[in-house]
Amino acid sequence: MKTYEIVIGLETHIQLNTASKIFCACKADSWGAEPNTNICPVCSGLPGVLPVLNAEAVRKGALLAAAMHAEINPVSYFDRKNYFYPDLPKGYQITQFDEPIGKGGYMDLEMPDGTIRRVRIHKLHLEEDAGKTKIELGERLVDFNRCGVPLVEMVTEPDLRSGEEAAQYLTQLRQLLRWIGVSEADMERGHLRCDANVSIREAGSAVLNTKTEIKNVNSIDAVRQAISEEAKRQIEAVEAGQRIQSYTLDWDADTGTLRKMRSKESEADYRYFREPDLLPVVLSAEEIAQAQSSLPELPLARRARFIRDYQLSAYDADILTSERALSDYYEESVSLCGGAAKVVSNWMMNDLSRLMNETGKSAAELRLRPADLAEIIQLVEGGKISTATGKSLLAKVEAGGGKPAGIVEREGLGLIADEGALSSQIAAVLAESAAEVESFRAGKESLLGWFVGQVMRRTGGKADPKRTRELLLEQLKR
């Protein structure tokens, strides 16, 4: 058998998180709404009404273009894509065809072997979403709620080489979208949708063979699996001497199988022409510069900086830069902790991460702010409280608020380091444990840990362990 290379391009639809739809004042998000309750004459295509462009959608589109290193088009146009479907109430979709808001661009993927795969962007444009149809009891039902939701359609060049790479592209894209705040990028809610174009060729060849298009690969696992399945099918077909046909395939996530939807022999003619109801989208040099400069430090750059400046492991840096708010949280905590990067990282990777899992909150939503975390860490590091107390403080601050030092004070959680207080507790332990004292003095010095434990038990864990040990030794060896 020959060696084959898989060639993949991804077409993604990204729902922008604007407050209103792209051409009318309806709410952009209809999640959970009854069908056809979030519509108006404009988005449901009544006669005589006109679209009015949402400036926020343009701003977010431009920001995304900047984040993809695309050139932002100073003058872009909307066009009509004409076709009939019941979920498209005007009978045409308003989209951008030959002069879109973004031109070119790329995203770099870091491969497991440390090399970088550059995925070029073929097209990045703004458009309106269509509605939804479904068949129920033999009747076709239409819901227009989603009509006019602002989308960015982004199509990659065929630069991906495996289902795994495609999955990584999507993971990284999702992270980026949230990072720059243009989309919630929740795949389950359809904020980020993906179709995959797949073809194969002999390794080393540069030709592009006939591709198939897989629709509805709407989770990262689905992308990985569907592409692998389809590549396998194509290789088997070619090995069996068959020709690959230009199918559209539907991914059924429940059964993990591909279903042929239709053959795509002839391309539909959408008869694109300029949308006469909208003016050209003109972005001034200042607005373009603004989009570029308002771009925050991007995830990969921040990850690299964390490794370099804070000496974090690649693994820790990955986790801590998985979300922008989390990485901000980390940096603020480090700075408040006087630069104790590794210690803060340990706390966040273990205890804070557990707290977030348990409460279901993101870093941005936590009540426990970086200043609180830094205070707790400093109390532990300064020997004012035990590590265990520190950990319990995380949950206490999160649940009830208040400053950590205040809680320690109020609840008497501070370590007992006072010699008098500790000595009387030690005396009491020794008085109860005559047999163990005798053993110790007879040479079984390993019992020291047991004595420390007894003191801890009597003090509810608040005895300063170092001081306790010292005083125990003094008294036992007397």
Added chain:
Amino acid sequence: MNSIQLSARQIAQKVRAGELSALEVLEDHLRQIQAVDGVPGSLQDLSLDPSEESKVHAFLEVSAQLAQKQAEQVQARVQRGEDPGPLAGVPVSIKDIFCVQGTTTTAASRILYNFRPPYTATTVERLQKAGALIIGKTNLDEFTYGSSSESSAFQPHPNNPWNTQRVTGGSSGGSAASVAAREVPLSLGTDTGGSIRQPAAFCGVVGLKPTYGRTSRYGLIAFGSSLDCPGPLARDVPDAALMLQVLAGTDPKDSTSALAPVPDYLAALQEGVRGLRIGLSRDYDHISYPDTLTGEMSVQAIQPEMNSAVRDVAEALARLGAEIVEDVPMPNARHGIPAYFVISRVEAASNLHRFDGVKYGYRTSAPVRGLSELYRATRAEGFGLQPKLRILMGMYVSAAQHSAQYYQKALRVRSMIRSDFEQAFDPRGAYRLDALLTPTTPTTAFRRSEVLGDSVLMQYSDQMTVAGNHAGIPAVSIPAGLDPLGLPIGVQFFGMDFREDLILRAAYAYEQATQNAKWRGVIPQALRGSEVSA
């Protein structure tokens, strides 16, 4: 006194002064409609009484209740000492291509026979705010696709009040007829290739197509979105100026509406024509028409009275101190119709996509299997011939394999037509025009059924007007006499972007200078013998 004899200005002035009640005005006009209009257009095949032949049939629907409510509101404001607005108590008819809440809005098509819009077009809203009474919806060519108003799905179609065997022109034929027949002093029309000016010329009234973007398109059911302009039809120039004043201005609901300030059009009329440079063009004294078999373009003469009317108007203006500039070249005028055939139909075909029987309007009652059949049957039954022709042609010339040859080329022709005007109006150019004076139409009103069915010939009746739509510039058609058959002749002034004031000045100067001309005293046939004509 019957208020149908009054101008819109006089009505508004008297209503505002408390000398005349808006309710009385409404009653007079409803009575006139009753007297001259006949049965409204209907989808049913009616056997009509022969007397209907001599009726005007301008209206599809008379909205007496809506108008009554508005008249009461106007009177209440007058009584409270508030200003009821510049059109207080003035009845206005609305071409049935504008969505008006509380009316059925059909576009004269079966496919919208039952459509009741939950919103009102911005232009209509402005009229209502100004105190106008929305008295009814007027008939038109189906979806405005025509130049005679005969292609309405709702028959009988409007007849020309000057001779009811003649067409009104179109597509704003019902609007023009309603003004000429004194059923209303003002009507709101639309002009995509000449649809205000051509019927205004045929019916002997004033029709103004504003600059593209001067008036909002929101609520206007689109034909050619890049060409469509709402505008006034009136019996004299100051009434057209008054109505434009109310209509003009930017609209946040229409992104293509203009931000340019709106001047005082009525005040501008008083400035006269002394010093204005008025152009004449030999490219507008004939039409170019394609041979139906070979497609070869040949020059055809136009009705001679058209050219002599233009001469008469030029001479009258020259006597008033205007400078007449002869031989202004408009070399691309002859490409106006071919380019329009392509551009307007591409936009029309797309704009008609939404009428699919899924959401509103007509849906086939035939049993259908599947979606495609639903679409096909609904559209086959719901659309008349004109929409179907325009869909076919629009689809063809915008198809991927034809677009460069037709649509893209037509867009280039369009910009050449625009540059003809830019050169003529260039203040540092050779001609430095303030207005270009041309005939409005190649002929006066043609006979009913004479041209209907020949879609190409029908389209060519817009050859004189269509360049203004391509260029986006304003143009006004005014009456300039009657031909030997007693049919009105119209001439038109083209102007620069947003200089409606200049063309209205020229039009008004001519109107004033010919106030006592004999032809102005002639009463349209449909009004003769009626009690209210005197």
